[in-house]
Amino acid sequence: MGWLYLAAAALEAALLFLGPWAVPWGRLLLSDYTYLALLAMHLAAGVLLAALARGGRRPRLRLILPEPLFLLALLFFLFTYIYALNANMDYVQRFMASGGAVRLALDTRRERLAAVVRYLPLAAAGLAAYLWPRLRRNKARRGSGAARWALPLTLASAALSCLSFPSFAALDGLGFLSFFALVPLFLVVEASSLMRGWLYTVAYGVLSGMLVSFWLGTYSLVTLQLATMVLMLAYALYFLPALWLVRRLSSLRFLGLALSWLLFEYLRSIGYWGYPWGLWGTAQYRFLTLTQVAELAGVWGVSFVVLLFNAGLAAVLGALDRGRGLSRSLPAPLSAFGLLAACLVFGLWSRARIEGEPITKTVRLALVQQNTDPRKEDYNATFATLRRLTDQAMLQSPELVVWSETAFVPNIRRWSKEDPEREPLARLVREFLGYQRGLGAWLLTGNDDYELRSGPGGEEVRLDYNGAVLFDPEGRRVATYHKLHLVPFTEYFPFEKQLPGLYRWLLSFDVYLWEPGRERLIFRHPRLAFFTPICFEDSFPDDIRRFVLEGGEAIVNISNDYWSLHEAEAKQHAVNASFRAVENRRPLLRSTASGLTCYVDIDGDFLASTPYYANNFLIADVVFRPERKSLYTRWGDWLPQAAAAALAVLALLSLLPGARKRL
16 A cells, blocks of 8 residues: 555656646745645655555554545545636636736646646545455454445545535436435444544535535635635534534434534524535425425524434434344434424425415516626626616516626716716716616616725725615616625625734735625515615525515525526525525515526425526516515524524533433
């Protein structure tokens, strides 16, 4: 095995100096240093294992060392392969040409080939070194198979998790896999020591996160790096104490696992760092009978059903793996099946109740999808496309026209005050305002906005916002909403003073930062009170719930998903948002630059949508029924908060003498 590592390291070392992937030694980047460190680790492992083998010893080290080396090589390969998507982006090529600290090939294919050549030989050496001793000793070894094959089981969980959601492999997702996806990992956690189970869980979290959200590679030049590091840190900090608690339980271990994962989903979805993507409940978006439980407990209720099912099945398989009887493990799957059955009964009743409710009004909206990335395309060309599509939509007499996030980029508030004869952007704004007045309809558009305020020294400070602006048929600017929940690091960074180095690093990668809004604004149309979460704001359950409590009748999301260059991101985004309709029993409308422009009914059913990556518009006749507040709207995130309380009680009880056997 030592010579295998040495051969792979020697091959990669030669490529550092020769061939098309040779490193420019005069200008090393951070990515070069990390690759050199990885190569040095493989070289050191080869020397160590070869030296020990020559001494006639077969230490336990040869069973342990291949796993972290293989995982590191795999993680670096996935990161580099995904990041290669940026090679086709015009703005990235311009950034590199200006001296930016990024080095990529001229196209994605060549950059992905570079990732394969650089990392896969190292990963292959690690995998071979992992498999060889286990295959040779497989018949002689006894004990838990999950412990012996922990690495492939962890990888299986990561792959099944990815496939459960809309992905590059299946755009609609294979939601049924989510009921089994975590079983291999739960078996590993059960069969391994605390530290090994923790390391496998962290590895699973990073791998599955990168696979599910692979499209983050094109959001900005820093998003994939930061998201991966934050995800690794979140899994590492949370699951060490969580798994410690789970291991102290006996008959309730399956419940502890389900509650722990549910609480983790919740914690990683709130606050500045919140990223509510890949929540287990969202994988069931097509299983409408089950998803109705979101009215009671939010998406967390659906997640808990899935997690408990995984934990119950793992309890049974784990008992069989260790050669124990099934009598003590049977309550786990029975509890999971019982909860699932109860939720399905509620779902059937709930959908029948909705169908039986009278329709109180119908409002017609036109959702325009211009199929451009507004910030990177010519503003005049984008505006021309918006006008053409809107004129076609007006033939069907919509009561409200909705354009996407920053569909019209030039700041209307600013450039409407400038001389249009001297400023091209002022001229474009004048054309927009004239067109809107002649439209004779209400129009909502995404647009940059700003306000001037006095700074601490009395100086004038300009605050920039990502906004949504509503115009009435007479051309008056009725109201403006400023995005409240900005994307961390790439839209908002509040730690400039505490972390000045990171702040300067973000700016060096062309990150443009906004100011967060301060008001939950409800737009008042003559026939409709609605609110406009911008972009990924529609993925935060509690944020949308608070808008509904302010009087919102409909959720009108505006997004720009064009940048992702892949339908999977757009589908994941729409799926996440669809749960807000069920949770609050409010219709959801989404107008995207190019993504999934769609209309979702209050039971989560996608009633209509436009094709991906096409100039198009959607006429949605939105149906309203008698308004009521759901349990989730009134109580909020009570289920994950109850999970936190239950885990705290279990932790305290497990410390009592003799209590562990009873728990």
